[in-house]
Amino acid sequence: MGNAKRSLSKLIDTIDKLRLHDHLCLIYESQEDQFDAIIPFITLGLARKEQCVYIVDDNTARAISDKLRAEGIDVDAAVKSGALAITTKQETYLRNGYFDPDQMIGFLERATDSAKQAGFSALRVSGEMTWALGGDPGVEKLMEYEAKLNNFFPQKDALAICQYNRNRFSPEVIINVIRTHPLVIYGGLVCRNFYYVPPAEFLKPDQSYLEVERLLDNLLAYERNEIALKESKEELELAKKLLEQDIIERGKVEEQLRRSEKLLQSLSSQLLTFHEEERKHIAQELHDSVGQTLAALKYSVEYNLNKLRNRLEPEYIQSLEALIPKIQSAVEEVDRIGKGLWPSILDDLGIIPTISWFCREFQSTYSGIRIEHEIEIEEDAIPQNIKPAMYRILQESLNNTTKHSEADLICVSLKKTDQAIELCIKDNGKGFNVKRTLLPKNYRNGLGLISMKKRAEMQGGSFEIESDKGRGTTVRVLWPS
DSSP states (O other): OHHHHHHHHHHHHHHHTOOTTOEEEEEESSHHHHHHHHHHHHHHHHHTTOEEEEEOSSSOHHHHHHHHHHTTOOHHHHHHHTSEEEEOSTTTTTTTSSOOHHHHHHHHHHHHHHHHHTTOSOEEEEEEGGGGGGOOTTGGGHHHHHHHHHHHGGGSSEEEEEEEETTTSOHHHHHHHHHTOSEEEETTEEEEOTTOOOHHHHTSSOHHHHHHHHHHHHHHHHHHHHHHHHHHHHHHHHHHHHHHHHHHHHHHHHHHHHHHHHHHHHHHHHHHHHHHHHHHHHHHHIIIIIIHHHHHHHHHHHHHHHHHTTTSOHHHHHHHHHHHHHHHHHHHHHHHHHHHHOOHHHHHTOHHHHHHHHHHHHHHHOTTSEEEEEEESOGGGSOGGGHHHHHHHHHHHHHHIIIIIOOSEEEEEEEEOSSEEEEEEEEOSOOOOHHHHTSGGGTTTTHHHHHHHHHHHHTTOEEEEEEOTTSOEEEEEEEEO
């Protein structure tokens, strides 16, 4: 049942695509097959404001009217307006008591012109051809008529379906019906007819010779198509095998790339960890060794200077006193470098105090830039492994601001949402073109951004940067909470 509905739907859809000038035959074996094609054909014509003519013979006018009404057509109104005419063979094919192909084509030509003058867009005709079985004079010219119609329809805004009951016409007639129609409706399908014979050939007297020519040409064409199809299949099979092999090889390469990427990511993470540990170690060495040595040296100079102050000449005293601020400056520089490499406050107190300290230090160093920071998260809520990355991203962002942005305000926020921990650094500087900066040719200029992105991602976070010329820059990093 489902297949039958789908087939009917497909047939209606195909009939809907029929165009003006089409000449079709319907070969049916039951009234159901007949109406499945013809009723939609007429219904669609009425919907398109075409004048529809239906010539009955096997069926009565009442039967056709009832089927159209079942499809929602107001038959009486359509007949009254002239949009629908249900007529008979005596009023069409046998108007003069006999059948003449040229007279019938003349009738169709006048009907088409009349429909157009009445405001209809075209003439749509369908006739039940069983009238030709009645033995009326001239019926032997039926196929001549069908062939000549193929010269008529291309010239006029008209289309038609000629209906043939396969159970009532002889096979010989059905063969000629197929030969004289470019399109054939059969088995619920509208078929392009490769057995169609153009009227110029069909109406020639030496049909047997031409039939042999057509059959032989069709045999050659069929065989050539078979050979071409076979060659195409072989080419497709080869292409398929090559594609499958390429997919397998590509899969292996992609797997190797994935492994290499994981290994590279692991090595990069280890390298960053090593760098942080090395910085921590150097900072500790600067503080414990160089810093303390300089502090001891300053103390020793001050102590000995006090003891020798009354014994030495004033110029020697001044020379030694000049060393003390230089040594103090060296102590402070060592302390600054050490904190830059690794702030001990990060190990001792955590990331929140570190951010506050860093902002104060930054403000004191760059007095022309105002810095605001807002913390909306507890220290215990921040995983230990992301704290170094937070500090380095903050450090790199603020360094970039001083070098490039010309900003006078930086806002730093660290907060926790339902799904993430968010670090945001925003300035009101001149901004820049992010895409252009990250192009391979500008690799060196974008190295800091790439470094921050890698640091975020290695700890499972995501890195975003928004900027445009004249609109400042925002760096936003999210880590799953």
